[in-house]
Amino acid sequence: MIRTVPSRRQAIADDLRQQIATGQLKAGERLPSEAQLATRYTVSTPTLRSALALLQGEGLVEKIHGSGNFIRHPRRRLTYAGGTGTSASWTTTSALLRVSVRIMDLRAHGDLTALLNVPPSSPLTEVCSVTHEGESPHSLARVYVPRDLAPADFAGGLLSPADVAAHLAELRPPLAEVQEKVSARLPTLEEAATLRISTALAVLSLVRVATDVTGRVVEAALLVLPGDRADALFTTRFMIDERGPKE
Amino acid sequence: MIRTVPSRRQAIADDLRQQIATGQLKAGERLPSEAQLATRYTVSTPTLRSALALLQGEGLVEKIHGSGNFIRHPRRRLTYAGGTGTSASWTTTSALLRVSVRIMDLRAHGDLTALLNVPPSSPLTEVCSVTHEGESPHSLARVYVPRDLAPADFAGGLLSPADVAAHLAELRPPLAEVQEKVSARLPTLEEAATLRISTALAVLSLVRVATDVTGRVVEAALLVLPGDRADALFTTRFMIDERGPKE
DNA sequence: GAGTGGTCTAGACCACGAG
DNA sequence: TCGTGGTCTAGACCACTCA
Incomplete structure (x- = not known):
């Protein structure tokens, strides 16, 4: 159990972590090149890179390919608020957030049919959005809605996310239930590229299914949040004289 | 944007994934040694290892150090049920689950004081548990309770988890609110060792804080679930005539 | 084009697991 | 002890970014 050699990469990562914590390395600053760092720590480049991978x-x-390794700004963690029926609910919604939205029509296939509980090939509207805070993307959302619940002026248009949410809310009956399945995994290559994160950084993946009072699934959403920048918060309040749900 | 070379490691990972999916490689089976695989795919060992890292x-x-790489059994995903006040709530609770519990007294320090909203050094009881399914650990939980809410026969004892939950429920007033903050990250070295997972595998980290009707924090729990084996599910039901929480 | 990170090689040596 | 994975080296060459 004795750690004979604390591993070069751990030692290097610890050292850099320390320098960041103490402010010797400031946010936004560029680190020396990997080759220089490797020389300074007298390790080979792959070893140094694996140390940096820990910090990533x-x-x-x-890391930004072609330009260097940068100390991240003290990450402003965003908190996704669970249990709400809205398309994008951030407790820290601020003017700093910029959202790009793309809307497309498509037909149900694969997992979507099961999620939305619709027959294959039934018409859907897909709303893809990427939330940015300044330069860095902060979340990736794909929301699927049965076509008849999506306003006609959606398709092909570019709307503000507030408009999207408002329009969706208009057309559908009150929600009865929202289920959110949360999992942790590594991002796909595509997700990593979109979110500008390394494929070694964990993401929080949420699948949200909203059902209306008639039992119909009115929305299914796939959300991907970078693990270093986002949490999801779920709050459950109990009524007096109610110890909690069944079981 | 054209993918010039689909990267050796991706190609190898894809090939192995395929073989697993089609059943050419069966669950529990050992893969050839990394050296053999490297030869077969005509790559160097580090490259082959990075392909295996993706599959992990x-x-x-x-991977089991010293004995080889093994195809994992079709993972029976466990689902953590959010929004309940119980210490360990698994929807798939079954006799297969074995739980080891360790109970200790300690004094509040660091983050714990803030989480539990108690002064530093105030007495707490810590319940650490590891859930196993067969050989493989499935979750890691540290539950902290103010000492006066923990039965005297807790300390130092080894109880079944059901007993723990029952005893805790007896002493405290009804819960008013449970907050669960979910995040995705990579495991610490210690967590990875306990859960027998690679440090490259994402974990779901939950911090649960339960408050009673008087506003007192009666329990804070830190849960760590391996991302490949566990999800967390949160269900929100809306009352009629209630569109959902504010905002 | 100069400099950066991304990927890969072909080894070496160490640490762990099982017989 | 022997075979396994774990770590590391000292380069090579490619791809990206920016001036």
């Missing part, structure tokens, strides 16, 4: 995984460092 | 990240392969 912790969200302390961001 | 997806939970398809488990």
